[in-house]
Amino acid sequence: MVKLDHIDAWIFDLDNTLYSGDADFFAQIDKKITSFISDFLSLPPTEARILQKQYLVKYGTSLSGLMAEHGMDPADYLDHVHDINLDVLIPDPDLAIGIENLPGRKFIFTNGSRGHAKRVGDHLGIYDLFDGVFAIEDIDYIPKPKRGPYEKFISAFDIDPKKSFMAEDSVRNLEAPKAMGMSTLLITSQLDWSHEPKAARPHDGKNVPHFVDMHTNDLTGWLLKLM
Numbered sequence: 095m096v097k098l099d100h101i102d103a104w105i106f107d108l109d110n111t112l113y114s115g116d117a118d119f120f121a122q123i124d125k126k127i128t129s130f131i132s133d134f135l136s137l138p139p140t141e142a143r144i145l146q147k148q149y150l151v152k153y154g155t156s157l158s159g160l161m162a163e164h165g166m167d168p169a170d171y172l173d174h175v176h177d178i179n180l181d182v183l184i185p186d187p188d189l190a191i192g193i194e195n196l197p198g199r200k201f202i203f204t205n206g207s208r209g210h211a212k213r214v215g216d217h218l219g220i221y222d223l224f225d226g227v228f229a230i231e232d233i234d235y236i237p238k239p240k241r242g243p244y245e246k247f248i249s250a251f252d253i254d255p256k257k258s259f260m261a262e263d264s265v266r267n268l269e270a271p272k273a274m275g276m277s278t279l280l281i282t283s284q285l286d287w288s289h290e291p292k293a294a295r296p297h298d299g300k301n302v303p304h305f306v307d308m309h310t311n312d313l314t315g316w317l318l319k320l321m
């Protein structure tokens with residue numbers, strides 16, 4: 095176990111991190127993205143899906159690729175893809191306890207929208223436990239894993255990265271925070287719910303890269319062990 099006594103800022107990704115990727119919740123968003131691209135670019139769904147995944151790998155999110163290559167307005171896209179049923183997400187009271195007991199400030203830093211973070215966070219009963227939420231609107235739609243969004247985030251909340259911790263399910267999103275001095279926790283999943291290209295697929299915890307300090311497939315259990 096890496097030493098964490100010095101941490102005073104606890105940063106969490108939202109999707110597939112603050113709830114388990116095994117819940118198959120994000121798959122709904124994934125399908126919504128495909129249907130949006132199919133309509134927006136008048137493509138058959140199979141072609142829309144290929145483009146969606148190419149943009150995800152190249153730009154960090156499919157949204158960022160659509161904005162860069164097609165000049166798309168992000169608002170309609172975000173409304174469409176985040177309009178999903180929350181029922182499959184079961185709130186976990188122990189997760190709330192684990193977050194509440196962390197010593198220091200807590201943040202959500204997501205490539206999703208502010209509205210999505212609020213809706214999911216409220217549903218999980220954890221939203222009000224956070225001192226700040228940084229969403230895709232706050233990083234000018236330029237997503238993690240690019241370095242710029244992290245710089246913007248730590249500056250907005252006056253965070254010292256050397257005293258920070260970041261939890262993420264997307265392994266590539268931990269490279270920049272580690273380089274900045276943060277301690278990193280990868281949330282793993284055995285279930286390849288995403289069918290993403292390799293660079294963006296959920297990590298199974300085998301052969302983690304050097305910028306991953308710790309990994310777990312159970313964030314709640316991991317947090318409770320810190321108490």
Ligand SMILES: [Mg+2]
Pocket residue numbers: 107108109110111262263264
């Ligand atoms: Mg995520």
